[in-house]
Amino acid sequence: MELTHGLELFPDCTVTILLFNHVKNAAALRKKAMEGSIEGALINPAMIVDPFQILVAANKAVHLHRIGKMKTRTLNAEIIFSLSPNNNISDAFKKFGISDSDTAVLIVLVVDKEKTVNLGDIVTQVEGQQVSLNELPQLTDTARVKKMYKVTPQEEKLGTLLDSIVCRMSTKDVI
Amino acid sequence: MAAASAGPDGVRSGEAADPAMDETGNANANGAAAAAAAVGEPEAEAPPLPGLQLVHQGAEARVYRGLFLGRAAVAKLRIPKRYRHPALEERLSRRRMAQEARSLLRCRRAGISAPVVYFVDYVTNSIYLEDIVGSITVQDHINSVQRSENDTSSLLTLAEKMGEVLARMHDEDLIHGDLTTSNILLRPPVEKLDLVLIDFGLSFISGLPEDKGVDLYVLEKAFLSTHPDTETLFQALLKSYAATSKKSGPVVKKLDEVRLRGRKRSMVG
Numbered sequence: 001m002e003l004t005h006g007l008e009l010f011p012d013c014t015v016t017i018l019l020f021n022h023v024k025n026a027a028a029l030r031k032k033a034m035e036g037s038i039e040g041a042l043i044n045p046a047m048i049v050d051p052f053q054i055l056v057a058a059n060k061a062v063h064l065h066r067i068g069k070m071k072t073r074t075l076n077a078e079i080i081f082s083l084s085p086n087n088n089i090s091d092a093f094k095k096f097g098i099s100d101s102d103t104a105v106l107i108v109l110v111v112d113k114e115k116t117v118n119l120g121d122i123v124t125q126v127e128g129q130q131v132s133l134n135e136l137p138q139l140t141d142t143a144r145v146k147k148m149y150k151v152t153p154q155e156e157k158l159g160t161l162l163d164s165i166v167c168r169m170s171t172k173d174v175i
Numbered sequence: 176m177a178a179a180s181a182g183p184d185g186v187r188s189g190e191a192a193d194p195a196m197d198e199t200g201n202a203n204a205n206g207a208a209a210a211a212a213a214v215g216e217p218e219a220e221a222p223p224l225p226g227l228q229l230v231h232q233g234a235e236a237r238v239y240r241g242l243f244l245g246r247a248a249v250a251k252l253r254i255p256k257r258y259r260h261p262a263l264e265e266r267l268s269r270r271r272m273a274q275e276a277r278s279l280l281r282c283r284r285a286g287i288s289a290p291v292v293y294f295v296d297y298v299t300n301s302i303y304l305e306d307i308v309g310s311i312t313v314q315d316h317i318n319s320v321q322r323s324e325n326d327t328s329s330l331l332t333l334a335e336k337m338g339e340v341l342a343r344m345h346d347e348d349l350i351h352g353d354l355t356t357s358n359i360l361l362r363p364p365v366e367k368l369d370l371v372l373i374d375f376g377l378s379f380i381s382g383l384p385e386d387k388g389v390d391l392y393v394l395e396k397a398f399l400s401t402h403p404d405t406e407t408l409f410q411a412l413l414k415s416y417a418a419t420s421k422k423s424g425p426v427v428k429k430l431d432e433v434r435l436r437g438r439k440r441s442m443v444g
Contacts, residue, residue: 005244005245007244008241008242008243008244009294009296052244052245052246055244055245056244056293056294059244059294060294063294063296063298067298152284152285152286154284154285154286155283155284155286157286158283158286158287158288159283159291163283163291163305164283166291166292166293167279167280167283167291167292168280170276170292170293170294170295171276171277171279171280171292171295173295174273174276174277174295175276175277175280
């Protein structure tokens with residue numbers, strides 16, 4: 001159901017992505033996330049086109065965390081920030097984090113090998129249905145994504161939307 | 176050099192040492208030592224990612240291939256130049272990497288085919304890029320077509336396409352800095368002539384016809400010296416460049432001027 005992938009550059013780290021639909025308690029979840037009482041980063045699936053996008057963000061976040069150069073205060077916040085094409089942190093949370101009216105939620109967990117993650121724990125906290133990540137494309141708001149990442153029409157002919165997104169995510173600190 | 180060409184698809188048979196490799200991906204003695212020993216460096220370190228294979232070792236960086244977050248990727252690790260002052264070395268490396276990343280993004284935004292940047296690591300000075308699986312360099316392609324004496328008119332179309340792509344790049348005021356036929360890839364299937372520009376480590380932004388002219392001059396020199404009897408090909412490339420680029424007039428003029436100067440790029444010092 002959920003997707004788990006290891007980070008090649010950080011062999012002791014794995015990333016797990018869970019997707020939930022028909023979520024009723026987005027507001028409560030958001031509050032928990034802000035307090036830090038829920039494990040994982042809560043992301044708006046409408047802005048995600050592919051799990052790879054999340055993996056790239058998680059990879060960058062873990063890297064910066066390891067070298068002590070995060071721009072935000074927590075690893076989870078950094079994952080959300082890494083998704084953004086610009087360097088405005090609050091904007092990143094607004095656009096990529098979840099809002100009270102959301103009905104779909106994506107949760108990303110980064111775990112070290114020693115720590116066992118209790119997925120069931122997280123699933124119970126969400127008042128919604130956990131669905132497979134194959135359903136992600138249905139939840140993506142492509143138009144909104146294109147606008148957010150400012151994808152040019154010439155670029156669309158070049159490759160996938162995911163390509164454009166990942167490129168911007170990884171080069172945003174130099175441009 | 177033969178070893179380099181015999182490698183996996185898409186290997187750039189470029190300059191410097193042989194990428195002779197053993198299982199762990201460490202460059203072995205006769206090969207890359209030529210480059211490293213000259214600098215008095217310790218031998219190649221293990222690849223940053225398990226399962227990464229050393230594909231090429233140039234003067235600037237080691238290129239590895241492997242999987243990154245489940246995707247075929249190329250990792251370029253800059254080789255530290257120990258003869259430089261460390262502060263200078265750090266700044267230069269960082270600048271070159273930033274330039275490369277910026278140029279790759281600029282290409283994409285303008286609709287010019289270039290690898291997607293997956294991750295830039297300023298600590299180890301490495302950049303992880305999309306691997307164009309199954310690609311071959313234009314250099315290898317031209318060589319194989321010439322060797323098999325096949326329909327060389329297809330090479331004319333290739334040259335025209337190259338001219339087009341370079342014109343679009345220069346119209347974005349992007350100077351590649353190291354234009355050679357081994358820095359342009361052909362995405363499979365080769366007949367589609369889908370070109371991908373790579374290796375923007377020496378690139379910079381400039382609107383000056385001089386810089387664009389020199390960029391073309393570098394390509395011309397590399398082209399004519401690597402591929403014998405290709406004067407007509409390069410002319411076709413230039414013609415297509417002139418037709419595609421809106422600002423080509425002054426550029427071609429400068430190119431003629433630069434040619435007259437000879438091999439050295441004087442002036443800049």
